[in-house]
Amino acid sequence: MFKWIIIGGGMQGSCIASRLLEEKKVEKEDLLIIDPHQQPLARWITITDKIGMEYLRSPLVHHLDKNPYSLKKYATAHDYAAAFKGQYKRPRLDMFNQHSLDLFNKTGVMECWLQGEVNGLTWTEQGWKVCVSDGHCFFSEQVILAVGVNHIPHYPVWAEEYKGTSSISHIFEMQHNLPETGDVVVVGGGMTAAHLVYALTQKETINSVTMIKRHPLRIHHFDSDPGWLGPKYLNKFEKLTSYKERRTVIQKARNKGSITKDLLIKLRKQETLGNLCIYTGSIQGVQEEAEQWQLWLENGERLKASSILLATGAAIERPGKNWLDSVIKQLQLPCAPCGFPIVPASLEWKNGLYVAGPLAELELGPISRNISGARKATERILQQA
Numbered sequence: 001m002f003k004w005i006i007i008g009g010g011m012q013g014s015c016i017a018s019r020l021l022e023e024k025k026v027e028k029e030d031l032l033i034i035d036p037h038q039q040p041l042a043r044w045i046t047i048t049d050k051i052g053m054e055y056l057r058s059p060l061v062h063h064l065d066k067n068p069y070s071l072k073k074y075a076t077a078h079d080y081a082a083a084f085k086g087q088y089k090r091p092r093l094d095m096f097n098q099h100s101l102d103l104f105n106k107t108g109v110m111e112c113w114l115q116g117e118v119n120g121l122t123w124t125e126q127g128w129k130v131c132v133s134d135g136h137c138f139f140s141e142q143v144i145l146a147v148g149v150n151h152i153p154h155y156p157v158w159a160e161e162y163k164g165t166s167s168i169s170h171i172f173e174m175q176h177n178l179p180e181t182g183d184v185v186v187v188g189g190g191m192t193a194a195h196l197v198y199a200l201t202q203k204e205t206i207n208s209v210t211m212i213k214r215h216p217l218r219i220h221h222f223d224s225d226p227g228w229l230g231p232k233y234l235n236k237f238e239k240l241t242s243y244k245e246r247r248t249v250i251q252k253a254r255n256k257g258s259i260t261k262d263l264l265i266k267l268r269k270q271e272t273l274g275n276l277c278i279y280t281g282s283i284q285g286v287q288e289e290a291e292q293w294q295l296w297l298e299n300g301e302r303l304k305a306s307s308i309l310l311a312t313g314a315a316i317e318r319p320g321k322n323w324l325d326s327v328i329k330q331l332q333l334p335c336a337p338c339g340f341p342i343v344p345a346s347l348e349w350k351n352g353l354y355v356a357g358p359l360a361e362l363e364l365g366p367i368s369r370n371i372s373g374a375r376k377a378t379e380r381i382l383q384q385a
């Protein structure tokens, strides 16, 4: 019997695990972290490496250690050059990652790691029963759902029939590598797409790079206003009793599909150099013939491509749906019309079942999915531990 089982070892799950261990809220033998990958943050590290991201979007105090200045100290102690960038001191990605992994080594996160995918969760007389796809089941007093959303890529309607094939790949799919040659089309207008097209323009073996997005490039420093980190916006948000309204507020607050100014400058330069073509408008349909794609664009134009990469973000659905449905029914767990959990400030859904990340966003607001959200969820859950 474990005291805590954490499902998902990304930013959210690993941050909570690390703090539970560091603050001696749990012994290593009483904590289990279940994740399909070999090590913490695997999905984050793979995606950000694939798109060639060099600096985070968030500022230096947003990292996974308790002390907000821990990353600043780490940068100095390890002598990182150009450790932070711009007025908001955004950290270097490789440094951020190493800082996180060093922290997890120190606190013992890896000693509590189990590689596996959860496919069953039930409430029993002995507590929570968590089952993994290889058939093993584990019991725990408390469970934290930290599964994220990035494992459920969003496919636009015209691309749905290619889901699961290698013809059109989504950047969130871990198994696909980037093309090394040919004419590449990237679909999407946010940070992931922008980093990706820039990285592709730097590959000399690629013939052409086209970015297709539905809206003009939107410029924002952050993916939501920093006012969402504290009482400025949260006080009003917390007073909203309609969860439909909370969802609408979250959607409006998130600068979805926006990019930072420095990235815009980099893209415009590549455009001027003739290395990048940016098209605004929707794709009407695609057709594959002899390993070549034809794309029909809104303005009637046709485009040829050898590869199409989707950078269209995650699907808008509650993660863990299949295996969570039975518990939701069994315990009558409250869900909003959007399907996401309704939880109190403690983030406890019921009977020691906690949520973090996107699953906690109707309580924590638009920052819930980010690093600052992981820090906040950690604080709330630790208060109950």
Ligand SMILES: Cc1cc2nc3c(=O)[nH]c(=O)nc-3n(C[C@H](O)[C@H](O)[C@H](O)COP(=O)(O)OP(=O)(O)OC[C@H]3O[C@@H](n4cnc5c(N)ncnc54)[C@H](O)[C@@H]3O)c2cc1C
Binding pocket: 007, 008, 009, 010, 011, 012, 013, 034, 035, 036, 037, 041, 042, 043, 044, 047, 048, 051, 055, 056, 057, 058, 062, 116, 117, 118, 119, 146, 147, 148, 149, 150, 151, 191, 192, 320, 357, 358, 369, 370, 371, 372
């Ligand atoms: C390109 C990009 C850049 C970003 N930059 C920033 C930034 O600069 N600052 C910021 O604050 N945020 C940023 N974000 C947002 C956010 O911080 C990251 O997406 C972060 O990785 C989310 O962490 P997570 O733990 O919620 O999800 P994930 O990293 O996806 O981790 C969840 C883990 O749970 C696992 N899991 C899922 N289902 C199961 C299951 N059934 N059983 C067991 N395990 C399961 C997944 O495989 C995964 O390993 C960025 C996001 C992207 C995509």
